């Protein structure tokens with residue numbers, strides 16, 4: 065089958081190890097099912113895998129991709145949940161110490177077919193397009209859990225999102241605005257900030273700009289480049305929820321004194337459960353919110369999508385179709 069896979073890894077030149085070509089079909093396994101994919105979504109996770117972060121070299125070649133939507137063996141239209149728990153695990157899959165994401169141990173979704181445990185399927189609502197269904201399992205699910213499970217917010221709260229253009233950032237803005245939060249964003253690019261205002265942000269600021277008020281919570285995926293601004297932007301008792309560190313994991317100063325003196329809460333967040341993914345689909349149907357899609361490309365042209373993501377020149381999600 066046609067697949068997009070990591071053949072090699074390079075920290076400095078990640079796309080040099082990217083291949084688009086033939087890979088074997090998935091092999092059937094007890095308790096698993098094969099989904100014939102209609103669409104798949106690209107995430108920064110796929111670039112990290114090519115850089116050698118989170119994917120061991122001895123697992124190559126590995127089909128990339130965490131997000132996908134398609135038709136299961138019984139003809140049902142489904143969305144694939146990317147968090148694969150270890151055999152016998154019960155409860156929140158994200159807390160299983162031996163859980164993996166698709167494309168870390170098992171082949172991922174950037175292919176014609178993917179095999180997953182039957183428990184990892186969520187029904188695709190008929191009113192959700194294939195393109196939109198392909199955006200949900202990673203960036204949107206992560207944003208949902210950050211905002212609604214981990215931030216401890218109530219409607220009317222003010223929330224700062226660091227970064228405007230990314231998949232997680234745009235999801236945070238759209239979900240938060242729909243839930244009645246006042247969403248502020250920062251961006252390296254004024255135009256992206258304005259696009260964020262167009263999808264529901266109340267205001268956009270330059271990276272590091274002093275805000276007119278302290279916020280109740282900050283949603284952090286940028287890491288080192290914005291960490292100090294995140295802490296300085298919080299009201300006493302406020303919460304920073306962090307799920308990524310695109311610009312690096314080690315800020316110049318961690319400012320522990322600010323954290324304890326202002327009684328800030330720092331909450332780590334990763335992906336979400338299958339049930340949260342199903343609730344996310346229901347939230348989209350009841351609110352009418354749909355993911356902002358930057359580009360739709362045939363799977364054969366996946367390299368173009370990876371180039372856009374690596375350059376940072378995007379706003380919203382990149383989707384591949386079959």
Ligand SMILES: NC(=O)c1ccc[n+]([C@@H]2O[C@H](COP(=O)([O-])OP(=O)(O)OC[C@H]3O[C@@H](n4cnc5c(N)ncnc54)[C@H](OP(=O)(O)O)[C@@H]3O)[C@@H](O)[C@H]2O)c1
Pocket residue numbers: 106107108109112202203206226227228229230231232233250251252253256271285286289290307308309310311333334335373376
């Ligand atoms: N823990 C999890 O479960 C989980 C799930 C999803 C994603 N993540 C992580 O979260 C991060 C974002 O993922 P994504 O898929 O949304 O990636 P993406 O689409 O490539 O977005 C990157 C974002 O980072 C901002 N950014 C990048 N470099 C920056 C810098 N030097 N200074 C300021 N802003 C910068 C961009 O904002 P502007 O271009 O607007 O400035 C953009 O919003 C990645 O590191 C990813 O691995 C983690």
